[in-house]
Amino acid sequence: MKLKRDVRREQMLDVAMEIVRNQGADELTLGTLAAKAGVSRPIAYEHFSTRAGLLLALFKRLEENYVHWLRSALRKAPTELAAVADVISQAYFECLAQFGPEALAISAALKGTKEMAAQQRLMLNVYVDLMYDALRPLSDLEDEHFRPVCVGLLGAAEALASETQAGSISQQTATSVLTSLIAKAVADRPGKSF
Structure with a gap:
């Protein structure tokens, strides 16, 4: 089932926070996020563009x-x-x-x-x-x-x-x-x- 863009973004931010909590911020990459969130890399890049963009969205x-x-x-x-x-x-x-x-x-x-x-x-x-x-x-x-x-x-x-x-x-x-x-x-x- 395809999620709405804003719902998908929030879901990915939840997963990203779990990665930071359990593995540390150094382990958070767009590739790691995509794998853990069950989405393709292009979707992760579409939402956050860069690792810094992802970290900034979390912040x-x-x-x-x-x-x-x-x-x-x-x-x-x-x-x-x-x-x-x-x-x-x-x-x-x-x-x-x-x-x-x-x-x-x-x-x-x-x-x-x-x-x-x-x-x-x-x-x-x-x-x-x-x-x-x-x-x-x-x-x-x-x-x-x-x-x-x-x-x-x-x-x-x-x-x-x-x-x-x-x-x-x-x-x-x-x-x-x-x-x-x-x-x-x-x-x-x-x-x-x-």
Whole structure:
């Protein structure tokens, strides 16, 4: 039975994720994907063109799931700074835990490619916009400082995620620390000297 194009693509992405999970990102090629997914090589190439295209499609899928998850969590959050900070932190680390080391393996396999740099830049802007929209009403910081604060908080989240993935800190500790950093950064008052 012939599957619709978008259904076939999703099925192949599911198989590709299994390959990364079970064998590592280095083992993921379009040929391996075609064989495991039960499709011809031309079909795999038609959907993804290159190995980098396949890896990027997997990365985008993970990122889109996180954005969806965070948006859903924020819609249900109370409009208090501590609650919103906690929702952002929990969503970040729960999503990371759900996707496990596969996300880091995919990201590492794409390091240095133009496509990955462009995707990371795009997603940074999406994440910053989400944080900005959720936290802006809860802060007295001036606009010129607020967006860079969100960028810095994302950098802190990535550093904590790296430590969590390495097993240096627990997910619970990372979530607690990020929640605290968000709350303190957003509650900070303009003109405060350090």
